[in-house]
Amino acid sequence: xxxxxxxxxxxxxxxxxxxxxxxxxxxxxxxxxxxxxxxxxxxxxxxxxxxxxxxxxxxxxxxxxxxxxxxxxxxxxxxxxxxxxxxxxxxxxxxxxxxxxxxxxxxxxxxxxxxxxxxxxxxxxxxxxxxxxxxxxxxxxxxxxxxxxxxxxxxxxxxxxxxxxxxxxxxxxxxxxxxxxxxxxxxxxxxxxxxxxxxxxxxxxxxxxxxxxxxxxxxxxxxxxxxxxxxxxxxxxxxxxxx
Amino acid sequence: xxxxxxxxxxxxxxxxxxxxxxxxxxxxxxxxxxxxxxxxxxxxxxxxxxxxxxxxxxxxxxxxxxxxxxxxxxxxxxxxxxxxxxxxxxxxxxxxxxxxxx
Numbered sequence: 001x002x003x004x005x006x007x008x009x010x011x012x013x014x015x016x017x018x019x020x021x022x023x024x025x026x027x028x029x030x031x032x033x034x035x036x037x038x039x040x041x042x043x044x045x046x047x048x049x050x051x052x053x054x055x056x057x058x059x060x061x062x063x064x065x066x067x068x069x070x071x072x073x074x075x076x077x078x079x080x081x082x083x084x085x086x087x088x089x090x091x092x093x094x095x096x097x098x099x100x101x102x103x104x105x106x107x108x109x110x111x112x113x114x115x116x117x118x119x120x121x122x123x124x125x126x127x128x129x130x131x132x133x134x135x136x137x138x139x140x141x142x143x144x145x146x147x148x149x150x151x152x153x154x155x156x157x158x159x160x161x162x163x164x165x166x167x168x169x170x171x172x173x174x175x176x177x178x179x180x181x182x183x184x185x186x187x188x189x190x191x192x193x194x195x196x197x198x199x200x201x202x203x204x205x206x207x208x209x210x211x212x213x214x215x216x217x218x219x220x221x222x223x224x225x226x227x228x229x230x231x232x233x234x235x236x237x238x239x240x241x242x243x
Numbered sequence: 244x245x246x247x248x249x250x251x252x253x254x255x256x257x258x259x260x261x262x263x264x265x266x267x268x269x270x271x272x273x274x275x276x277x278x279x280x281x282x283x284x285x286x287x288x289x290x291x292x293x294x295x296x297x298x299x300x301x302x303x304x305x306x307x308x309x310x311x312x313x314x315x316x317x318x319x320x321x322x323x324x325x326x327x328x329x330x331x332x333x334x335x336x337x338x339x340x341x342x343x344x345x
Contacts, residue, residue: 074247083256097268173337180332203298210299222295230287
């Protein structure tokens with residue numbers, strides 16, 4: 001019942017395969033990056049601060065939340081709330097990176113831990129899609145992460161430089177690029193009826209949470225509810241088979 | 244204005260907590276048993292998180308996203324290609340919103 005440890009292949013081939021796999025969502029990342037850069041200028045971030053935050057924090061939803069709190073005058077900048085908001089918005093990454101453990105051998109864990117900095121929703125999703133097919137390597141994850149980082153950096157800096165009001169991504173349906181890609185990935189991960197309960201519970205919990213609670217809590221709530229439901233159902237099946 | 248010490252503190256703090264959370268998930272998973280309930284639970288996280296990311300964006304109360312999701316699923320089942328499925332979803336939501344006047 002345990003997942004076999006995949007071969008640790010740190011090859012360039014895998015790196016580029018990971019980058020290629022993330023191209024569909026990179027378009028959407030860039031569209032949101034430009035919007036973020038434009039809003040960052042209005043919020044009073046300097047070009048240097050935009051590059052620094054995109055490069056180091058590298059987390060879209062946390063950066064959007066930060067703009068609501070940011071003030072143009074340094075003296076009134078709410079440092080504590082900014083850090084706390086980033087922590088809360090990014091809590092869901094606990095779930096995401098936990099699933100990447102099988103990618104690394106025990107002796108690769110220090111390197112793997114450092115690589116987590118480049119984990120985004122996008123390259124995480126592509127990598128777990130690969131892992132579900134018995135593939136997926138650290139280099140694959142890294143390739144997608146580097147592509148996402150470059151896209152995010154280039155687009156947020158461009159948005160800050162342009163600084164003018166540009167179209168909302170929803171105008172061209174680009175907001176749906178994430179959703180469509182992740183939906184296709186999810187469908188590709190279907191392994192049988194055992195997936196029905198966790199996916200349904202996750203979807204229903206996420207929809208309810210998204211309506212009731214501000215922010216990105218719905219991902220964490222749906223993810224925990226769905227995965228626990230899946231594990232409970234699987235244990236009950238195992239027990240039923242044994243008796 | 245380049246930056247301020249306050250802004251540097253804020254950005255550094257945000258970066259550190261983000262990295263701690265991201266690394267924390269991997270390190271916590273390293274402590275979990277590889278068999279039994281914990282292993283089942285970890286195995287079901289990817290599907291559950293993807294379903295949670297996707298579901299609220301599809302069930303919005305408007306038919307445009309539902310139609311686009313159907314188009315995405317259809318193209319994915321026919322082509323098994325992520326890029327084609329993404330393009331179908333984006334085109335689908337664009338035209339559905341135009342048609343519905345959203």
